[in-house]
Structure formats: structure tokens, C-alpha cells
Amino acid sequence: MPGSDPPPKYFYQGYYLGVKFNQFNNFVPPSFKIGGGPLPAMAKKSQPNDLMEKIVSLTKRRGFIFQSSEIYGGLNSFYDYGPLGVELKNNVKRLWWQAMVQKRDDVVGLDAAILMHPKTWEASGHLQNFTDPLVDCKKCKKRFRADHLLALTSAKPDLGTMKEGPKKKPVCPECGGELTEARQFNLMFKTFMGPLADETATVYLRPETAQGIFVNFKNVKDSMRLKLPFGIAQIGKSFRNEVTPGNFIFRTREFEQMELEYFCRPKEAPKFFEYWLKERMDWYAKTLGIKKQNLRLRAHQKDELAHYAAACSDIEYNFPFAGWSELEGIANRQDFDLKQHAKFSGQEFSDIDQDGSKFVPYVIEPSAGADRTVLAVLADAYTEISGGRTTTTESTKELEVVMKFDKKVAPIKIAVLPLSKKEQLAKVAKEIYDQLRQNWTCDYDEVASIGRRYRRQDEIGTPYCVTVDFESLADKAITVRDRDTMKQERIKIGELVEYFEEKFK
Ligand code: GAP
Numbered sequence: 001m002p003g004s005d006p007p008p009k010y011f012y013q014g015y016y017l018g019v020k021f022n023q024f025n026n027f028v029p030p031s032f033k034i035g036g037g038p039l040p041a042m043a044k045k046s047q048p049n050d051l052m053e054k055i056v057s058l059t060k061r062r063g064f065i066f067q068s069s070e071i072y073g074g075l076n077s078f079y080d081y082g083p084l085g086v087e088l089k090n091n092v093k094r095l096w097w098q099a100m101v102q103k104r105d106d107v108v109g110l111d112a113a114i115l116m117h118p119k120t121w122e123a124s125g126h127l128q129n130f131t132d133p134l135v136d137c138k139k140c141k142k143r144f145r146a147d148h149l150l151a152l153t154s155a156k157p158d159l160g161t162m163k164e165g166p167k168k169k170p171v172c173p174e175c176g177g178e179l180t181e182a183r184q185f186n187l188m189f190k191t192f193m194g195p196l197a198d199e200t201a202t203v204y205l206r207p208e209t210a211q212g213i214f215v216n217f218k219n220v221k222d223s224m225r226l227k228l229p230f231g232i233a234q235i236g237k238s239f240r241n242e243v244t245p246g247n248f249i250f251r252t253r254e255f256e257q258m259e260l261e262y263f264c265r266p267k268e269a270p271k272f273f274e275y276w277l278k279e280r281m282d283w284y285a286k287t288l289g290i291k292k293q294n295l296r297l298r299a300h301q302k303d304e305l306a307h308y309a310a311a312c313s314d315i316e317y318n319f320p321f322a323g324w325s326e327l328e329g330i331a332n333r334q335d336f337d338l339k340q341h342a343k344f345s346g347q348e349f350s351d352i353d354q355d356g357s358k359f360v361p362y363v364i365e366p367s368a369g370a371d372r373t374v375l376a377v378l379a380d381a382y383t384e385i386s387g388g389r390t391t392t393t394e395s396t397k398e399l400e401v402v403m404k405f406d407k408k409v410a411p412i413k414i415a416v417l418p419l420s421k422k423e424q425l426a427k428v429a430k431e432i433y434d435q436l437r438q439n440w441t442c443d444y445d446e447v448a449s450i451g452r453r454y455r456r457q458d459e460i461g462t463p464y465c466v467t468v469d470f471e472s473l474a475d476k477a478i479t480v481r482d483r484d485t486m487k488q489e490r491i492k493i494g495e496l497v498e499y500f501e502e503k504f505k
Helices: 048-061 083-102 119-124 146-153 210-215 217-223 266-287 336-345 370-381 423-436 450-460 470-475 493-503
Strands: 014-016 019-021 065-067 079-081 107-110 131-136 143-145 183-186 190-192 202-204 230-239 254-264 295-299 311-319 323-334 362-369 382-386 399-403 414-418 442-444 464-468 477-482 488-492
Touching: 048 065, 048 370, 048 382, 048 399, 079 083, 083 107, 083 230, 083 254, 083 266, 083 370, 119 210, 119 336, 131 146, 143 146, 210 217, 210 230, 210 254, 210 336, 217 230, 254 266, 254 370, 266 295, 266 311, 266 323, 266 362, 295 323, 311 370, 323 336, 323 370, 362 370, 370 382, 399 450, 414 423, 414 450, 423 442, 423 464, 423 470, 423 493, 450 464, 464 493, 470 477, 477 493, 488 493
Parallel strands: 107 230, 414 442, 414 464
Antiparallel strands: 014 019, 065 079, 131 143, 131 183, 190 202, 230 254, 254 362, 295 311, 311 323, 323 362, 382 399, 464 477, 477 488
């Protein structure tokens, strides 16, 4: 068990697409120091894994993401969101909820329990089919995911597809030993309900939020008097005992999903499938502000499709550590789920068409990962400026890092910075801070030179800094500094709320 004494040894080290990982701290960039300290010296242009190292380091140093139970050596592939991380992730989830539920009249929300009746997983097929192929090394006894090893030996490894045929028989990536035949391993976490730890009390931590929606289809439809087409949306935790988690928060064992099940008449399913592809791509680009060149849609080939899916496309992001990889899957799941739950529960989920014919609704499922979206937002925002942007401070020769978050996702919207700690300035600055944080998440910082404080805020992606100086006492105005342009504007204190309402509109 990780955390035992003496400190855990990294007994399960492996490489996956050039990234090193181990049993406890799954992402181990070379020379990666998890503690604070200055940024590493500037490389001319960050290489992908180098960039990932820097992002991981920044998120730890600046309070975005910490490894779970780090004081005990960490628990592999579990992460905690710190004060800035939770703001960032909440912003992502809130923006998803606004777009998918609040601003629509055909979608309602749900928050289902994580533990569900075990029959759910029989009906959904997870008990039988939610497996990964595992191989063991006969020599060093280490364990790997067979499909990942195939990717390693293929001509063009692709984290998203794993499609390229192997060029040579995979061997152990650690010691070159012979591997066993692949065995299937179920990814659901098991636990027991009640005092008896036996098979009859077995329940599973849900591996997707979708099933909570399907089992509530009738409850929601009847109680809200919904007519097709309509959707049910949910954000919540899912758990998968991934064999090879890794790449920081890209693939973890506990993560959050943002899923919509959009129910419609069978003949309308292709139309709504296309509709949701566009809606969801637009959300990443326009709402989250992710660069268009880092987003793409990839349609699944016929042989990639799950047996119940008539069509599926992934929205992919060009991640720095692995290239194009899945952010969200959008599938036409047909009537598979409702039919399965009707069969296993004995309930009726069919609808009646205008001509009197009965049908089971089809479902289009846009299924996104909140954590993966956070990682894409972080990678997209990370910007290095060699030599700094200002010629007037000590930053000139340093590497400056600016997190260019879209204003809507930035964890801190405004920082209030008195030019000095002097009582008169601090008093005015605190009053401004108190007022602004009624509407926006704000930070207050009076420690170190103003140049350093600006750079601290740039590094966490704060769009605006408000500087209170000695002139402010006389002219009742402050300076607003823009993160990206560094332009400074003098604004009357009495007009500040209105000014920022316009900026954050
Ligand atoms: N209900 C469909 C479903 O769960 P999925 O492709 O397995 O489909 C949907 O998962 C999304 O959930 C993925 O696109 C990804 O963003 C996120 N996701 C899945 N497994 C994950 C993991 N182990 N860690 C982090 N995110 C994960």
C-alpha cells in the first residue's frame, strides 16, 4: 500500500509514448522537482514533454493541482485541486452547465448517486465488457496494457486511436522480457454495502455518469412533462481502475465527467448527432477560448465503434505530451441503453409516434471530461516570453510565464495591488477589494515589488490588476493593467464596478 513506512519505492516504472511513469507518482518528467522555486532556465523552444513538466510544476507551485496524499508519497493517478485549481475547474463546469442546461429550454439537469443498483452494470454491459487487455512481463513481472504496448511498437503511435498495426511483437518496455498473452481486466472499482463484505453486498463506483441518467429517464420525463427531443445533463465523479493511468490529470482513476444524454426520435438521430458535433466544438473554441488550431474532430472508423453506437466522433486536443488525444466523445448510442434497462428492470421506456407506432427513443451522447478539459485549458494558456515583457524592471533577463486564460475561465479575475503597504494606501485598496469580490473572484497582494506582483498574477492568468498609488488618494482613481496588452488605464474608483461589468460581459 502506498504510504507505508519506509517510503514507497517506485516499483512500477514504465514508459508510455516517451513519458516516464511509476506506480505512485504517475507522471515523472526527467529532473522534475515537485516543489516551488524558480522556473527552470529557458530552453529556446519548449519541447512537448518539457512543456508538460513546466505545466505540472506551475500548477503545483501556484496552488492549482497537488498530488493526492502527497505527504505519504502520493497515490497514483489521484489529484487534488488547490485553491486556484478548484476555481478553474468550477468555471469550466459552470460554463458547461450554462451552455448545456441553463441557456436551453430542451435540457434539464440531474445529480444521481455514485453507487447504483448492481443490476445497472449488468444491463449496461459494464460488468461483462468494461475491460482492458493486460499483459505481464514473464521476466520482471511488471504489468502493462496490451493496447498501449502495441501503440509503442507501431509505426505511428497515436494515443487516440491505437490503430496502427504493430511492426514487431511487443516485448517488456522495461527489461525487454517476453510478455504473457493478454488477459481481460474489469475497470470498475468494487466496494461492499453494509457490514457484510461478500458477493451479495457488492456495489460498484460508477465508471460513467451516463447510467444515472438512463435509469432516471422515466422519472425525469414524467415529473417534468418532457416531450422528445429533450436532454438530461449531469456533472459528476466517475471512477475507473485504469491499468495505465498517466499524463498528469489526462487519465486518472477518479475524474469528473460532464455528460448529456439527448433523447430523440430514431429518424432524427443523425441530424442531432451532427448538431451536437458543432455545438460542442464551438463550446471549446468560443466559450473556453481554446485555440482553434489545437482542436479537431475525428470520426471513428467502423471497426472502432462500440457495438451499440451507430456513429461516434471525438473532439481532440493537441496535448503537449501526446499529440492529438480525446477530450470528448460524441456518440449516437441508438436505443441500446434504454432497451437494456427496459429488459433488466421490466419497465417500459417506449414512446408513441404521431402515426401510433411505438418506438424506444434514440440517444445522442456528448460526453466530456472536466479534468481533461482543465488540462487542455492549462496547456493552451501556457505562454513563455523570453526576456520578459518590460524593460523597466528586473524581469528583463528572466523567462516570463503568462497563463493566457480566457477571462471566463481565469481562476482569479482581478488582483488588487496597493503600490506600498502604507496604511493610507492599504485602506483604500482593501475597500476596493471588498467591493469587487462581491461580484468577482479577486486576489489581494501587497508583498514584493509591483513588477514582481504583476508577474505573479500573469503566471496565474489574472486578466486585470488594479493598482492603488499615492495619487489615488487625491484623484480617487486607480490604474487597471491588462494582462495581455499590459496597457494601463486610469479609472475612477466609483466607476470600477461598471468598468469591470463591461469587461466581463
Ligand atoms: N458515457 C460515455 C463515456 O464515459 P468515455 O469516452 O469513456 O465515454 C468520456 O469518457 C470522457 O470522459 C472522455 O472523453 C474523457 O474526457 C473523460 N475520461 C474518460 N476516462 C477518463 C480518465 N480515466 N481520466 C480522466 N478523464 C477521463
